[in-house]
Amino acid sequence: MIKKVSINAIQSLWLPISLVAAWWLFSTNSEDPFFPPLSVIWDQFVLLWVFDNVPIHVVPSLINLFSGFSIGVLIGLVGGVIIGTNQGLARYIEPSVDFIRSIPPVATVPIFIMIFGLNYEMRVAAIAFSAIFPTMLAVIQGMHSNNPTLLDTAKVFRLTPFQTLVRVRIPAAGPIIFSGIQVSLQVAFVVTIASELLGSGFGIGAFTLIATDTFMITDAWTGVILMGILGYLVNLVFNLVERRALRWYLASKKLS
Amino acid sequence: MSTGKVIVSAESVVMDYQTPTGIKHVLNDISFSLLEGEFASIVGPSGVGKTTLLRLLTGLMQPTSGTIRINGEVVTSPPPGLAVVLQDYTRSLMPWLTVEKNISLPLKRLGLSKTEIAETIELVLTEVGLRGNQKNYPWQLSGGMQQRVAIARAIAVRPQLLIMDEPFASVDAQTRFDLEDLVLKVRDDFKITTAMVTHDIDEAVYLSDKVVVLYGSPADVKEIVKVDLPYPRNQVASRGREEFAELRTKIYAQVRGLQ
Numbered sequence: 001m002i003k004k005v006s007i008n009a010i011q012s013l014w015l016p017i018s019l020v021a022a023w024w025l026f027s028t029n030s031e032d033p034f035f036p037p038l039s040v041i042w043d044q045f046v047l048l049w050v051f052d053n054v055p056i057h058v059v060p061s062l063i064n065l066f067s068g069f070s071i072g073v074l075i076g077l078v079g080g081v082i083i084g085t086n087q088g089l090a091r092y093i094e095p096s097v098d099f100i101r102s103i104p105p106v107a108t109v110p111i112f113i114m115i116f117g118l119n120y121e122m123r124v125a126a127i128a129f130s131a132i133f134p135t136m137l138a139v140i141q142g143m144h145s146n147n148p149t150l151l152d153t154a155k156v157f158r159l160t161p162f163q164t165l166v167r168v169r170i171p172a173a174g175p176i177i178f179s180g181i182q183v184s185l186q187v188a189f190v191v192t193i194a195s196e197l198l199g200s201g202f203g204i205g206a207f208t209l210i211a212t213d214t215f216m217i218t219d220a221w222t223g224v225i226l227m228g229i230l231g232y233l234v235n236l237v238f239n240l241v242e243r244r245a246l247r248w249y250l251a252s253k254k255l256s
Numbered sequence: 257m258s259t260g261k262v263i264v265s266a267e268s269v270v271m272d273y274q275t276p277t278g279i280k281h282v283l284n285d286i287s288f289s290l291l292e293g294e295f296a297s298i299v300g301p302s303g304v305g306k307t308t309l310l311r312l313l314t315g316l317m318q319p320t321s322g323t324i325r326i327n328g329e330v331v332t333s334p335p336p337g338l339a340v341v342l343q344d345y346t347r348s349l350m351p352w353l354t355v356e357k358n359i360s361l362p363l364k365r366l367g368l369s370k371t372e373i374a375e376t377i378e379l380v381l382t383e384v385g386l387r388g389n390q391k392n393y394p395w396q397l398s399g400g401m402q403q404r405v406a407i408a409r410a411i412a413v414r415p416q417l418l419i420m421d422e423p424f425a426s427v428d429a430q431t432r433f434d435l436e437d438l439v440l441k442v443r444d445d446f447k448i449t450t451a452m453v454t455h456d457i458d459e460a461v462y463l464s465d466k467v468v469v470l471y472g473s474p475a476d477v478k479e480i481v482k483v484d485l486p487y488p489r490n491q492v493a494s495r496g497r498e499e500f501a502e503l504r505t506k507i508y509a510q511v512r513g514l515q
């Protein structure tokens with residue numbers, strides 16, 4: 001067990017550790033104002049983010065991300081279930097959904113600025129909007145790929161439509177739905193940062209942009225690193241939730 | 257074994273499938289009936305329409321013409337009092353539910369209390385020899401055990417009628433014998449009228465009171481063979497009897513179109 005954990009750790013950590021080490025090494029004597037030594041960036045990082053600026057820059061970003069993501073995923077789930085259970089409806093709606101989805105999410109931010117102005121509502125709306133589609137399409141696809149034998153079994157045992165949905169169809173689509181939610185999360189993170197680049201004084205995106213504009217290059221670098229760390233942590237939390245919810249799926253795959 | 261009351265009747269059932277290349281005429285004119293307590297097998301060559309007939313009996317599909325009645329009522333959707341066991345247990349049990357949740361899912365609608373549900377689960381798992389497996393997931397069990405769970409789930413709803421499509425086709429020979437005897441026992445303990453599709457003619461003779469032989473394309477009922485082997489049946493003694501050999505030879509020839 002311990003052996004397995006340490007092998008896993010080596011497998012996943014060797015590359016990032018090597019890259020950081022290389023960066024550290026090659027930047028030590030850097031005089032280039034745009035590429036300060038990593039040691040300098042690190043000192044500044046600790047100064048800024050442990051934990052003085054967390055309340056004004058990290059917390060707002062995370063609140064935006066969480067609110068927008070939750071709203072978007074909820075709409076995606078409900079919409080996906082409604083469209084996924086109505087074959088007829090799906091044919092009318094899916095092409096439009098496909099079209100909207102192919103607009104790069106970041107490109108919709110200006111539209112939300114026009115509608116809401118430069119404020120909190122605009123950011124959450126833009127994040128939510130971007131999070132809807134990956135989840136919704138995954139739910140539709142998951143419901144359509146429900147195994148016919150399973151649906152027959154539900155019918156013969158006279159499950160109610162609600163039972164069939166909640167106990168059979170949605171769990172069966174669980175693995176596909178979760179991969180859709182994960183994409184929603186990633187897109188929502190990108191839009192969270194992008195939405196802060198305009199007209200905001202708070203948030204990591206805003207911090208990094210302002211730092212760049214005022215030639216505080218080292219500060220900007222700390223912002224970039226912070227985004228990377230946050231993105232990684234958010235994904236990590238998601239993976240833990242997923243692993244818990246799909247335990248049956250992961251364990252049954254391991255056995256077969 | 258039978259009280260003479262008709263539970264299932266098929267009357268001049270015709271089934272056509274619409275396919276991209278035209279209409280496929282599968283069942284020509286199928287009529288038979290099943291009395292209370294009877295065990296009937298449906299046999300016939302591969303692709304003759306056995307599964308089709310079975311899906312019609314369960315109300316999952318409607319015949320092109322003719323009628324299926326269960327308890328005298330025309331079947332238009334799966335009726336209450338029906339349970340099924342399918343060949344593909346890996347797809348008919350829900351892998352995200354434990355054994356006990358799989359069994360209790362159809363029970364929730366029957367208005368049973370929590371204790372009654374738990375008692376029923378205990379009872380049916382004991383019946384199929386899987387006591388104590390309540391908290392296991394289906395995929396933690398062997399194929400034969402999973403099919404036992406499917407049988408337990410079926411009898412838990414106290415069905416009047418049990419319909420099975422090649423229930424033992426995916427398990428090894430020894431498990432198959434065990435499951436056949438389990439079905440005989442369950443049927444005896446719970447007095448369930450049973451219809452089963454099988455490829456295995458020996459199995460059909462061993463388990464049944466009557467064997468419905470389908471043949472032809474489109475299929476007709478070639479013959480309904482009565483099986484008078486005495487009860488209780490036994491894998492060694494029943495299969496060793498002279499009537500057993502005669503019946504199986506006869507049905508074998510019919511399925512092969514030799515008679």
Ligand SMILES: Nc1ncnc2c1ncn2[C@@H]1O[C@H](COP(=O)(O)OP(=O)(O)OP(=O)(O)O)[C@@H](O)[C@H]1O
Nearest residue numbers: 273274275280282301302303304305306307308309
């Ligand atoms: N949904 C369908 N659409 C069109 N044709 C079908 C459909 N289902 C079955 N058939 C055809 O109907 C015929 C009978 O199929 P069915 O599955 O009932 O046979 P079977 O006797 O159960 O065969 P097997 O012994 O292989 O299980 C086959 O020729 C099959 O190709």
Ligand SMILES: [Mg+2]
Nearest residue numbers: 306307308421
């Ligand atoms: Mg079949």
